[in-house]
Amino acid sequence: MRSYNEDRDYEEKSELEEFIDEFKHSRAWKWIKGGAIGALAFATILGSVYIVGADKEGVVTRFGEYINTARPGIHLKIPLIDDVVQQNIMEIKRLEIGFKTEKEGKSGKAPVYSEDTPELIQEQKMLTGDENIAMVEAAVQYRISDPVAYTFNVDRPEGTLRDICEAAIRQVIGDYSIDSTMTTGKIVIQKEIQDKIQEIANKYDMGIQMVAVQLQDVSPPAEVKSAFEDVTNARTEKVTLIDKARGYQNEQIPIARGQAEKMIKEAEGYAEQRIKYAQGGAERFLKLYEQYVKAPGVTEKRIYLEAMEEILPGVKKIIVDKEIGGLIKIIDGLDGESLIKP
Amino acid sequence: MESDKKTQNDKKKKMSVGKKIGIGVACAAGLFAIATSIYIVPERNHAVVTQFGKPVQVVIDSNRAEESKSTLEESIKEYEAKYGTKIPVSEGAGIHFKLPFPFHIVDEYSAKVLEYDSDPRVAITTDKKEIMINNYARFVIIDPLKFKLSVKTLGGIQSRLDDIVYSVINEVVGRNNRIEIIRTTNSPLETTEQETHEEVTYGREKIMQEITQEVNKRMQKYGIEVLDVRFRGVELPQQNEQSIMDRMRAERQRIAMKYRSEGQEESAKIKAEADKQVTIINADAYKKSQEIKGTADAEAAKIYAEVANKDPEFYKLVRSLEAYKKTLKEGTTIIINTDSEFLKYLTNP
Numbered sequence: 001m002r003s004y005n006e007d008r009d010y011e012e013k014s015e016l017e018e019f020i021d022e023f024k025h026s027r028a029w030k031w032i033k034g035g036a037i038g039a040l041a042f043a044t045i046l047g048s049v050y051i052v053g054a055d056k057e058g059v060v061t062r063f064g065e066y067i068n069t070a071r072p073g074i075h076l077k078i079p080l081i082d083d084v085v086q087q088n089i090m091e092i093k094r095l096e097i098g099f100k101t102e103k104e105g106k107s108g109k110a111p112v113y114s115e116d117t118p119e120l121i122q123e124q125k126m127l128t129g130d131e132n133i134a135m136v137e138a139a140v141q142y143r144i145s146d147p148v149a150y151t152f153n154v155d156r157p158e159g160t161l162r163d164i165c166e167a168a169i170r171q172v173i174g175d176y177s178i179d180s181t182m183t184t185g186k187i188v189i190q191k192e193i194q195d196k197i198q199e200i201a202n203k204y205d206m207g208i209q210m211v212a213v214q215l216q217d218v219s220p221p222a223e224v225k226s227a228f229e230d231v232t233n234a235r236t237e238k239v240t241l242i243d244k245a246r247g248y249q250n251e252q253i254p255i256a257r258g259q260a261e262k263m264i265k266e267a268e269g270y271a272e273q274r275i276k277y278a279q280g281g282a283e284r285f286l287k288l289y290e291q292y293v294k295a296p297g298v299t300e301k302r303i304y305l306e307a308m309e310e311i312l313p314g315v316k317k318i319i320v321d322k323e324i325g326g327l328i329k330i331i332d333g334l335d336g337e338s339l340i341k342p
Numbered sequence: 343m344e345s346d347k348k349t350q351n352d353k354k355k356k357m358s359v360g361k362k363i364g365i366g367v368a369c370a371a372g373l374f375a376i377a378t379s380i381y382i383v384p385e386r387n388h389a390v391v392t393q394f395g396k397p398v399q400v401v402i403d404s405n406r407a408e409e410s411k412s413t414l415e416e417s418i419k420e421y422e423a424k425y426g427t428k429i430p431v432s433e434g435a436g437i438h439f440k441l442p443f444p445f446h447i448v449d450e451y452s453a454k455v456l457e458y459d460s461d462p463r464v465a466i467t468t469d470k471k472e473i474m475i476n477n478y479a480r481f482v483i484i485d486p487l488k489f490k491l492s493v494k495t496l497g498g499i500q501s502r503l504d505d506i507v508y509s510v511i512n513e514v515v516g517r518n519n520r521i522e523i524i525r526t527t528n529s530p531l532e533t534t535e536q537e538t539h540e541e542v543t544y545g546r547e548k549i550m551q552e553i554t555q556e557v558n559k560r561m562q563k564y565g566i567e568v569l570d571v572r573f574r575g576v577e578l579p580q581q582n583e584q585s586i587m588d589r590m591r592a593e594r595q596r597i598a599m600k601y602r603s604e605g606q607e608e609s610a611k612i613k614a615e616a617d618k619q620v621t622i623i624n625a626d627a628y629k630k631s632q633e634i635k636g637t638a639d640a641e642a643a644k645i646y647a648e649v650a651n652k653d654p655e656f657y658k659l660v661r662s663l664e665a666y667k668k669t670l671k672e673g674t675t676i677i678i679n680t681d682s683e684f685l686k687y688l689t690n691p
Contacts, residue, residue: 061384062436063435063436064385130531152386167574170573175525175529177533179533184532204455204569223587230595241608241609245610245616246612253620253623259623260624263627264630266631267633267635277642278642282645285657285660286652303663307667310667311670314671314672
């Protein structure tokens with residue numbers, strides 16, 4: 001029994017050994033051996049080399065302790081012991097308050113924004129300094145200025161920044177009236193929000209730098225929108241009314257000026273005429289006078305007669321004696337129009 | 343004999359296997375001991391090493407080391423006075439050593455700026471108005487020993503913060519008017535309607551600072567520093583919303599009305615001004631034309647006078663005859679007194 005067993009053992013062993021011997025001398029084994037060593041070497045090299053992108057900085061830790069910051073380029077590290085976290089310090093990151101971009105815009109294509117959900121509406125709602133409600137949509141732009149601080153100092157940095165932004169925007173909006181929020185104050189408000197966010201972020205030592213804050217859309221709540229629109233209409237109406245009045249002004253004054261000019265020109269014409277007539281008359285008299293001086297009595301009589309000849313044929317003549325002046329009343333056919341009492 | 347030898351050989355073999363196992367176990371235990379006596383503290387973390395529950399070692403993060411040390415010193419002294427054990431303190435992330443497991447156990451606590459968030463809550467202001475405040479807080483664990491002994495977990499600190507922040511907000515807000523919480527400065531509000539606005543003497547920023555200081559003071563016993571308690575949002579309560587909307591609507595209606603009447607006012611002013619200008623232009627023109635005419639009349643009179651002066655009597659005659667010719671048209675009836683100048687010539691040439 002035993003010998004049989006031993007034989008079997010021996011046989012089996014020798015078979016296995018034979019197989020192993022055979023395998024050890026085969027090419028496949030060499031390939032596997034070489035391959036394994038190569039793979040290990042490759043993995044070691046791969047694990048000890050890393051590349052920091054041109055827009056990034058690498059925060060290097062050894063056994064969890066920060067040791068240095070790697071600039072863009074190729075670097076070595078100890079596999080498994082060193083760890084590198086790369087932070088993009090060039091990228092301008094964006095945070096949206098009160099709205100959400102669903103699809104980024106491409107060239108020639110505007111971005112698509114999501115519908116206002118109840119959560120977004122709640123986020124937009126802000127109390128203004130004059131206790132009105134404004135719906136505010138803002139975009140906050142920032143970048144990582146200190147990758148070490150950004151990596152280590154704050155738990156959930158993006159969530160923290162969102163908290164800061166909401167607090168800062170609401171605080172600043174709460175210090176302005178709804179009118180300045182919607183119109184004239186925008187630039188000042190944006191700057192103030194930006195400074196406020198930066199101030200709070202510095203307090204938490206977040207390692208970020210604010211780039212810009214933009215108030216995208218500031219509008220009244222939907223419920224009172226029509227009342228606000230009516231104000232816009234009223235303002236337009238005011239402008240229209242004033243424009244019309246200006247039109248009236250622009251029409252009436254030139255007309256009046258024209259008329260004035262006409263009146264003056266007429267007067268000037270009259271003046272010219274009057275003087276010319278006077279001069280003419282004077283000239284005529286002088287001419288007559290010359291003759292008169294030569295023969296006063298004759299000329300006087302002649303011109304008198306000439307005048308009478310001209311006048312008397314056409315007129316009705318009633319001659320009244322001085323003594324019977326009262327008779328005028330009884331004269332018939334008197335129309336009373338041309339009563340001349342020299 | 344043969345079989346004896348074989349058994350001996352077997353025994354030898356067996357012993358060597360046992361030895362091998364023994365060596366293996368010893369090696370494994372050694373490795374385990376080495377592995378568990380090394381611990382890594384990552385950046386922005388504190389660690390507290392305990393020996394069967396009793397703190398024996400503290401590692402603090404290097405970022406806020408000064409603050410940490412000053413409060414740690416106190417809590418360590420207190421602890422030493424109580425239990426008589428010394429607790430060494432080391433600083434900075436990286437590799438640290440301790441006794442192997444199970445003698446020493448490490449608890450790590452984050453040294454990052456941590457967050458606390460709460461649901462919006464209504465507070466009552468001095469002027470008996472309600473205001474809904476939605477706040478958050480940021481804090482840092484600076485004394486891991488105190489933290490471990492008093493609250494142990496981040497969950498625990500949240501509920502303690504909740505209690506304290508809530509009561510401090512109520513206290514501070516209750517000391518201020520509502521406008522102080524809404525606004526930060528007393529800068530004039532630019533509104534369409536000229537209203538008088540409530541004066542702001544304190545403002546939101548100072549109120550938040552006061553709350554932060556007070557919360558920080560009360561939270562110190564838990565080994566944390568509260569950096570900031572901040573209002574994420576301030577709202578008027580939901581039930582007030584309808585009245586705000588009504589007020590806003592009424593205000594806008596007034597503004598719209600104001601614009602419309604202003605338009606009419608301005609328009610009437612401009613038109614009246616235009617009419618006035620027209621009248622003035624007319625009057626000026628009349629005045630000027632009359633002046634021109636008058637000057638001309640005077641000039642004409644002067645011309646006539648000059649010639650008439652040569653012989654007034656003769657001029658009178660000529661001028662009279664001229665006038666007769668013009669006035670005594672056909673159909674005119676003339677009554678002539680025998681005594682008149684006219685008849686002087688007619689009857690008595």
